[in-house]
Amino acid sequence: MGSDYTDYHCHLLPALDDGAVDLRESLDMARTLSSFGFATVHCTPHLIRGGYENEPARVVRAVDLMQRRLDDEGIPLRLVPGNEHYLDQHLPGMLPGALRAGNSRYLLVEVPFHAGPELLRPMVQTFSTYGLAPLIAHPERCHAFDPSRKGGGLRGALSLVLGIEPEQHLGDSEVVELKRLGCRFQGNLGSFAGYYGYEVRERALLFLRHGLYSCLGTDAHSGDKLWEMLVAGYAVVEAVLGEADTRELLRGTHLANGA
Numbered sequence: 001m002g003s004d005y006t007d008y009h010c011h012l013l014p015a016l017d018d019g020a021v022d023l024r025e026s027l028d029m030a031r032t033l034s035s036f037g038f039a040t041v042h043c044t045p046h047l048i049r050g051g052y053e054n055e056p057a058r059v060v061r062a063v064d065l066m067q068r069r070l071d072d073e074g075i076p077l078r079l080v081p082g083n084e085h086y087l088d089q090h091l092p093g094m095l096p097g098a099l100r101a102g103n104s105r106y107l108l109v110e111v112p113f114h115a116g117p118e119l120l121r122p123m124v125q126t127f128s129t130y131g132l133a134p135l136i137a138h139p140e141r142c143h144a145f146d147p148s149r150k151g152g153g154l155r156g157a158l159s160l161v162l163g164i165e166p167e168q169h170l171g172d173s174e175v176v177e178l179k180r181l182g183c184r185f186q187g188n189l190g191s192f193a194g195y196y197g198y199e200v201r202e203r204a205l206l207f208l209r210h211g212l213y214s215c216l217g218t219d220a221h222s223g224d225k226l227w228e229m230l231v232a233g234y235a236v237v238e239a240v241l242g243e244a245d246t247r248e249l250l251r252g253t254h255l256a257n258g259a
């Protein structure tokens with residue numbers, strides 16, 4: 001394990017959304033993340049108009065309070081304020097003043113699981129008018145990014161029948177096009193461990209093998225089984241990438257370099 005990893009997606013802050021319910025749970029999560037090797041955690045509560053309205057100022061205040069508490073407890077984690085921005089018609093109006101992923105120009109965006117490409121391309125365009133680009137959260141969980149949706153439909157089916165590795169048809173898929181347009185992608189450690197089911201795990205592995213991810217996150221909502229999820233997810237990523245590249249990915253070096 002390292003000690004300089006960055007969690008780009010975490011619901012650690014207490015009682016702001018469906019993440020940690022109270023301070024005790026936040027501290028429990030923080031201890032687990034630190035023990036695993038995270039040094040930096042982006043606190044990204046949901047920002048959904050009409051749902052979880054965690055405006056930037058509110059998140060910054062909550063991070064300040066939580067950081068002081070971590071320092072008092074001697075838990076060596078650096079917290080960074082952020083949001084998981086839900087992609088809907090309200091998002092463009094929130095872009096001025098939105099919380100970026102650290103000092104980058106990327107904003108963490110949650111794409112509705114069943115959204116189609118028609119929502120995604122205009123999003124990139126709108127972001128770019130503000131000098132921003134989307135960091136798409138857990139693309140492996142979104143049907144919109146299934147490689148078989150574009151170009152690979154028949155080939156995808158054939159590859160299943162013939163037992164051919166499906167890698168061959170990622171080349172013209174939506175994720176590749178969005179990356180070319182400037183999007184970046186954050187994978188969930190739990191996806192590799194199968195925490196969201198077989199299909200999500202397979203997509204995560206496909207994307208991982210193709211170097212789609214610029215960074216990883218826990219997307220942790222509670223401390224329950226968090227350690228087990230981290231260990232299991234790490235083991236799968238390491239089996240695919242090897243130790244050195246896994247650590248690079250967990251440091252977020254690629255995102256920092258814009259790759």
Ligand SMILES: [Fe+2]
Pocket residue numbers: 009010011084219
């Ligand atoms: Fe999340």
